[in-house]
Amino acid sequence: METAIILKIQDLARGGAGVSRDSDGRVIFVPFTAPGDLVRVRVVEENKRYAMAVLLEVLEPGAIRQAPRCPAFGTCGGCEWQHLPYEYQWKTKSEGVFDALRRVQVQPPEHYDLIPAERIWEYRNRVQLRGFKNELGFFRSGTQDLVPVSRCDLAREEINQSWEAVRFEGEAYSSPYKVELEVSTQGALMKTWNSKHSAQGFRQVHDEQNEKLRGWIAEQLPPAFQLFDLFGGGGNLSLPLINQMREIHCVDLSVPHQRAPEIPAHFHFHRSSVLPWLMKHQSAGSRLPAVAILDPPRVGLGEDFSKIAQSLETLGVQALVSVGCDLDAWCRDLSRWVKRGWKFEKMMVIDLFPQTSHVESVSYLTRFV
Ligand SMILES: C[S@@+](CC[C@H](N)C(=O)[O-])C[C@H]1O[C@@H](n2cnc3c(N)ncnc32)[C@H](O)[C@@H]1O
Structure with missing residues (x-):
């Protein structure tokens, strides 16, 4: 078994762990530590460029460390930032987005909104x-x-x-x-x-922050004949736009079993995988001015990116919103949109998950036609 070593934590990675360096300058990530902490750790994984360690003991707490509120913090597998003040959590998240954009060489837009959470405890629905x-x-x-x-x-x-x-x-x-x-x-x-995860269908876990997310998206998208809400779930992000669109197509593998009576007839649910649905819809013909919302799972659009982008362009999509819960995947897709000639007009960074390192990023892009 590896021996314990003593480290001073220097920084916080946007992935959640505290960061230190060993005598060779190699980065060591230690979850549940804060910048300034003097800690005893055990290295559990070693690679050429970095190592992972587990915290054994905080010898001297850094100035920003705070007492976690929950007695199971660090063991239950849930949140990883209760030992950090919320302002510091939010600073790390929002700065992490700009850092991630730099890495993929995408220039941040002139206009952006940074939206921390007001309710930072007891928010998960x-x-x-x-x-x-x-x-x-x-x-x-x-x-x-x-x-x-x-x-x-x-x-x-x-x-x-x-x-x-x-x-x-x-x-x-x-x-x-x-x-x-x-x-x-x-x-x-x-x-x-004893059912699968999100058995009742996907729903954002922070209701108040979700309302801000919906409001921001509704403000960006211009009225159009068609709105494609791709990976749309129950229509969370497109329902606020019902009065601005002639037709809304909400496509998801899992759409509601029952249609709420207040949903108007021009809102269509399609239980389908996104790419095959787009291919079929594209061949059906309509080329009316359209806009889109893309809110894929953590992996982003992945290897389907080019085909999905091609379909949306063929369908006449002139503006789109891309929502990402995984920063790297969102940045990867964003850099591909920009390389295809789309203009990164506006951005929102919003905290849907206080006490964790997760951050939601949203881009608004337009296309020159
Ligand atoms: C991040 S959630 C977004 C849901 C919705 N936009 C919302 O705000 O509630 C991602 C959604 O993608 C759906 N999904 C995953 N893979 C898919 C695929 N290949 N085609 C269609 N939907 C998919 C999931 O069912 C889930 O509802």
């Missing part, structure tokens, strides 16, 4: 818990070891209030179980036992 016998909690990061907890400071109060009752209900299962708890938009608690 959905959590996935694990349980067995009389224990309920989360899996330790990267393992299937259950870390029992009696509440989660990131979860909405409605979830925490039902914790004991859920634990009691779970005792009826004879084997390990998972349960997803979600607070509906009307404030009711929904429980889904």
Whole structure:
């Protein structure tokens, strides 16, 4: 087993870990540390350019370190930044976006909005818990070891209030179980036992921040005949635009099972993978002026990028919004749009996940036609 070493943490990586260097100048990442901390760590993974270490002990806390609010912080596999003041979290996230743009050589636009969260605790409307016998909690990061907890400071109060009752209900299962708890938009608690992640369909976890995201997107996109809401889920991002568009096509592998009665007839759900749907729609003919929203999962558009971009251009898309929950994937797609001749007009960086290193980035792009 590797021996313990003592390090001074110098910086914070946008990926979440504290950063130090060994005597050869090699970078060492140590999760759950803060700049200024003097720590004892054990190196657990070594590469040529960097190493990963686990924190054994904080010998002297740095000036910015704060006491984490949750007793399971560092073990439950959830948030990684409770030991940092929120202002420092947000600074690291927002500066990280500009840094990532520099790396892919994309010039940030003149106009951008940086939107930190006001509600930084008890914001999550959905959590996935694990349980067995009389224990309920989360899996330790990267393992299937259950870390029992009696509440989660990131979860909405409605979830925490039902914790004991859920634990009691779970005792009826004879084997390990998972349960997803979600607070509906009307404030009711929904429980889904032993089902896949986001069984009720994808929903942004921070309702207030989600409203700001929707508002920003609605402000950017000009009225058009058609709006393609790709990876659109239940239409979260396109529904605010119903009065500005002649037709809306919301395409997702998982669309709502039931159509809400207030959704007007010109809003169409398509349960499909994005690329085949675009190919089919393209061959059907219409070339009316159009706009698009793209909100793919963490991998971004990946290897489908060129085909999706080609289809949207053929369909007459003149402006689009690209939303990304993974900064590197979002930057990769953005640099490809710019290389294709799209203009990066505006950007928004928004915090949908306080106490974690995740950041949501949004670009507004237009095309010269
Ligand atoms: C980040 S979520 C965005 C959902 C929606 N825009 C919202 O704000 O609620 C990504 C969505 O992509 C969908 N998805 C993943 N791969 C897909 C694919 N190949 N084609 C269509 N939808 C896909 C998922 O079902 C999920 O709803």
